[in-house]
Amino acid sequence: MDFIKTTESDSNYDGLEQMSVKDILKNINTEDKSVPLAVEKSLPQIEALTTVTVEKLKNGGRLFYIGAGTSGRLGILDASECPPTFGVSHDLVIGLIAGGDSAIRKAVEFAEDSTTQGWEDLKDYHISEKDVVVGIAASGTTPYVIHALKNCNDNNIITGCITCNTNSPLSREAQFPIEVVVGPEFVTGSSRMKAGTAQKLVLNMISTACMIQLGKVEGNKMVDMQLSNDKLVGRGTKMIVDTLNISPKQASELLHKHGSVRLAIENYKQNGN
Numbered sequence: 276m277d278f279i280k281t282t283e284s285d286s287n288y289d290g291l292e293q294m295s296v297k298d299i300l301k302n303i304n305t306e307d308k309s310v311p312l313a314v315e316k317s318l319p320q321i322e323a324l325t326t327v328t329v330e331k332l333k334n335g336g337r338l339f340y341i342g343a344g345t346s347g348r349l350g351i352l353d354a355s356e357c358p359p360t361f362g363v364s365h366d367l368v369i370g371l372i373a374g375g376d377s378a379i380r381k382a383v384e385f386a387e388d389s390t391t392q393g394w395e396d397l398k399d400y401h402i403s404e405k406d407v408v409v410g411i412a413a414s415g416t417t418p419y420v421i422h423a424l425k426n427c428n429d430n431n432i433i434t435g436c437i438t439c440n441t442n443s444p445l446s447r448e449a450q451f452p453i454e455v456v457v458g459p460e461f462v463t464g465s466s467r468m469k470a471g472t473a474q475k476l477v478l479n480m481i482s483t484a485c486m487i488q489l490g491k492v493e494g495n496k497m498v499d500m501q502l503s504n505d506k507l508v509g510r511g512t513k514m515i516v517d518t519l520n521i522s523p524k525q526a527s528e529l530l531h532k533h534g535s536v537r538l539a540i541e542n543y544k545q546n547g548n
Contacts, residue, residue, distance in 0.1 A: 278442045282413050282466050284459040291462065303468070306461050310472045313457045317477070324435040324451035325481050328407045329488040331433060332367070335405055338485065339397065340370045342411035343387030343419050345467040346437075346474060347372030348379055350411050353478040359507075361491040362499030362535065368482060371396050373419040386419065393423025402432060409481075410436040413470035415443020415454075424448045437477050439470040453477055498537040502530070511536045519543055 288294075288302055314321075328338055340350025351370030358365050373392065374383025386392070397408065408427045410420040415438035424434045425448055436449035439457050446452035455477060457469040486492060491499050496514050500507060508527075514536050515526035521543075529539040529548075542548065 278440070278444075280414060280416070280440055280443075281456060281458055282439050282460070282470055283464050286459050286461055286463045288461060303461050306469055307472060310455075310457055310469050311476065313455050314473055314476050314480075317453055317455045320451070320453040321477060321480055324409070324453060325484045327433055327451060328409075328435070328481065329485050331405060331407045332485055332489060336403075337366065337400075337406045338368045338482075339400070339402070339406060339408045340368070340411055340478070341393055341397065341408060341420055341423050342371075343373035343378075343417050344382065345471050346411040346413055346417070346420075349471060349474050349478060350409075351379060353475075353482050357482055357486065359501045359503055360497055361486040361489075362501055363486070363489075363491065369400060373417075387417050388419070390418045390422040393419045394426035397423060397427070402427070402430075404431045407433045407435065410434065410445055410449060411438075411474055411478075412436070412443075412445050413439045413466035413474065415440045415445035417445070421445050421448055437474050439466065439473055493537070496536070498540070499535060502534070511539075515539050515543075 291299065332338060340354055342350050351372055354368040354370035357363050357368045372378045373389065374386030377383060378386060408424060410424045412420045421444050424436065427434045428448065428450065434449045435451035435453065436445045437453045438445050439455055441454050441456055446454055455473040457473050460466060460468045462468065498514065500511065502508050502511055508530065511530050512523060512526045515529055516523055518540055529543055530536065533539040533542055
């Protein structure tokens with residue numbers, strides 16, 4: 276199969292340094308508008324990976340994201356938001372990045388080129404057939420990610436990927452590939468831009484759909500969210516007021532008593548307190 280790295284193709288714009296701030300921002304925005312449309316074309320692929328992930332999670336499995344650079348950071352970001360948003364364990368959705376935690380803030384030279392470390396990082400978590408591993412790489416050529424998925428396949432572990440090129444080595448390795456082709460970046464090769472936005476959108480879709488399917492949302496509310504700051508306590512109180520039609524004072528008391536929106540609502544409906 277032909278493989279063309281559109282993520283590395285020349286920008287549709289030139290002479291960027293001669294543009295005014297207004298024109299730079301306008302042109303970036305013009306390019307960004309194309310990203311959701313590219314994601315839309317990949318909805319069947321996203322559905323396939325999400326469906327199998329839900330099945331694994333319902334049966335005690337975990338979801339792993341693995342990537343390098345921006346892609347790795349985006350996976351870690353999505354994973355880290357699941358516990359506070361949906362009240363799940365930090366061990367349910369796990370993000371791994373080439374170079375380890377220090378690479379979250381600072382690039383670790385050549386970490387993404389390792390053909391063995393990705394699998395070693397997954398083994399640290401006692402990866403098994405119950406789990407799902409999603410490789411994230413805009414180019415689809417990152418050795419750290421490709422070889423991690425190859426080892427997963429060899430060990431009967433479900434694999435998916437999120438990439439922004441078609442027919443990439445990563446897509447060919449993944450059992451459930453997602454290819455969101457966003458085309459050339461505004462700054463040639465700067466895949467933290469449109470490609471990064473596309474990856475973030477897809478990650479939002481996968482994790483949110485999984486959590487809804489796991490029962491972590493009722494109606495349209497995050498009833499299991501962690502009450503980790505005053506803003507979230509206020510949001511939780513309002514949820515209870517709206518659901519039970521009681522006063523804010525009573526809702527606040529219920530929330531502090533039971534520690535979660537779900538438990539507050541359930542106990543009130545059952546016992547009136």
